[in-house]
Amino acid sequence: MPRAVHVIGAGLAGLAAAVRLAARGVAVVVHEAAGAAGGRCRSYHDPLLDMVIDNGNHLLLSGNHAALAYLETIGSAGGLAGPPAAQFAFMDLASGERWTLRMNAGRLPWWIFDRTRRVPGTSARDYLSFARLLYPSRTKTVCAEVKCAGTLYQRFARPLWLAALNTEPKEASASLAGAVLRETLAAGGKACRPLIARDGLSEIFVAPALYFLSEHSAKVVFGHRLRALGLTHGKVTTLDFGDDQVVTDDADVILAVPPAMAAALVPGLAAPTQFRAIVNAHFRLEPPAGLAPITGIVNGTIEWLFTFPGRLSVTISAADRLLDILRETLAKQLWQEVATVAGLPVALPPWQIVRERRATFAATPGENAKRPAATTAWSNLRLAGDWTNTGLPATIEGAIRSGNRAADLLARS
Numbered sequence: 001m002p003r004a005v006h007v008i009g010a011g012l013a014g015l016a017a018a019v020r021l022a023a024r025g026v027a028v029v030v031h032e033a034a035g036a037a038g039g040r041c042r043s044y045h046d047p048l049l050d051m052v053i054d055n056g057n058h059l060l061l062s063g064n065h066a067a068l069a070y071l072e073t074i075g076s077a078g079g080l081a082g083p084p085a086a087q088f089a090f091m092d093l094a095s096g097e098r099w100t101l102r103m104n105a106g107r108l109p110w111w112i113f114d115r116t117r118r119v120p121g122t123s124a125r126d127y128l129s130f131a132r133l134l135y136p137s138r139t140k141t142v143c144a145e146v147k148c149a150g151t152l153y154q155r156f157a158r159p160l161w162l163a164a165l166n167t168e169p170k171e172a173s174a175s176l177a178g179a180v181l182r183e184t185l186a187a188g189g190k191a192c193r194p195l196i197a198r199d200g201l202s203e204i205f206v207a208p209a210l211y212f213l214s215e216h217s218a219k220v221v222f223g224h225r226l227r228a229l230g231l232t233h234g235k236v237t238t239l240d241f242g243d244d245q246v247v248t249d250d251a252d253v254i255l256a257v258p259p260a261m262a263a264a265l266v267p268g269l270a271a272p273t274q275f276r277a278i279v280n281a282h283f284r285l286e287p288p289a290g291l292a293p294i295t296g297i298v299n300g301t302i303e304w305l306f307t308f309p310g311r312l313s314v315t316i317s318a319a320d321r322l323l324d325i326l327r328e329t330l331a332k333q334l335w336q337e338v339a340t341v342a343g344l345p346v347a348l349p350p351w352q353i354v355r356e357r358r359a360t361f362a363a364t365p366g367e368n369a370k371r372p373a374a375t376t377a378w379s380n381l382r383l384a385g386d387w388t389n390t391g392l393p394a395t396i397e398g399a400i401r402s403g404n405r406a407a408d409l410l411a412r413s
């Protein structure tokens with residue numbers, strides 16, 4: 001076991017690494033630049049709505065085994081809510097049609113042969129044509145590998161790839177789409193139950209991790225931004241936080257910061273440089289009874305509608321086109337669609353728009369090829385983060401796996 005580990009960054013990658021090491025009895029210090037932990041996966045009190053909201057609605061699937069194991073370790077796995085089976089309610093805003101896609105639990109996908117369970121207007125053969133993505137080329141886009149047209153694409157495949165990759169399928173990496181497909185749809189309905197942190201991301205993913213760390217004698221220092229790494233003789237020897245310097249001696253360092261920050265700190269580091277936005281809109285009102293907890297929307301601007309206690313929320317991925325629209329205009333436009341789906345009056349309730357400009361790296365083949373390994377040229381420095389080479393798109397699952405891997409590499413070395 002390494003003697004002590006400094007983890008830089010208290011997003012989920014840094015927290016996962018810290019939790020794994022602290023559980024093994026390693027002395028851990030986490031240094032976080034912000035005043036709170038969670039990074040891109042956090043909750044906060046919004047003064048406009050006067051309620052706690054998340055920086056973005058986060059959807060997990062029951063096949064996200066590293067995320068679920070992390071929650072088990074920190075004691076909050078019970079905080080994820082979702083239907084007992086892999087069911088996805090959908091509505092087509094253009095035609096008004098509604099349907100529920102219902103997968104069977106096992107690996108043999110007999111649900112695609114059942115017209116009451118599959119997407120209306122599709123045939124079993126349509127689904128089988130996506131099997132090509134199970135073993136895709138690393139350099140191709142999704143649409144270079146499979147046909148991106150037709151009812152199944154519009155009503156299921158596009159919403160799925162867009163949500164998982166935060167990148168339009170025509171430019172998204174087939175290799176990353178394939179990884180998602182193998183771990184979810186191809187693993188059967190038992191791996192595809194949708195799960196959300198109903199009481200908020202921080203409540204489930206962050207606060208219990210901080211409590212776990214304090215119980216295991218780990219230190220978390222907030223407002224502690226790493227400015228520079230002192231690199232001598234192939235090792236990190238100092239951590240420069242501006243006002244104070246930490247001599248690392250024989251300690252190890254896990255750098256779990258976003259890619260631009262990591263590239264500024266580590267000489268010669270190649271990392272993704274292109275990003276895609278995610279827009280969320282929150283509307284304060286009690287969701288109508290009978291509305292599904294999560295509804296996929298086709299042929300609208302909104303893509304997913306979530307119900308929370310006292311609030312309806314929508315998510316739009318790869319949403320860079322919406323960044324410059326006036327907030328009021330956007331809120332009205334999105335509410336019209338929400339009101340149609342939920343059967344609510346057109347009067348706009350209290351609202352908030354949250355635009356995360358750099359929500360994830362662009363999951364294109366080119367950006368995917370830039371992702372570095374966890375090991376570096378410096379013997380006591382490891383990298384973690386959803387943008388490192390996890391083989392998955394930028395997701396909670398990828399971030400947690402990257403933190404676990406960095407911790408395991410230290411244990412091995």
Ligand SMILES: Cc1cc2nc3c(=O)[nH]c(=O)nc-3n(C[C@H](O)[C@H](O)[C@H](O)COP(=O)(O)OP(=O)(O)OC[C@H]3O[C@@H](n4cnc5c(N)ncnc54)[C@H](O)[C@@H]3O)c2cc1C
Pocket residue numbers: 008009010011012013014031032033034037038039040041055056057058059060224225226227256257258261278279280356358359360384385386387394395396397399
């Ligand atoms: C709006 C939105 C919606 C999303 N939806 C989903 C979803 O539905 N499902 C899903 O699985 N994933 C989703 N994601 C992706 C998921 O949130 C991320 O993959 C994950 O949170 C990334 O964690 P991370 O630790 O790698 O990075 P980050 O969360 O970015 O953490 C990095 C941390 O490092 C800190 N830091 C930066 N510089 C320094 C420094 N110099 N010194 C010290 N600390 C520093 C930062 O403050 C931050 O806390 C979504 C993301 C967003 C933004």
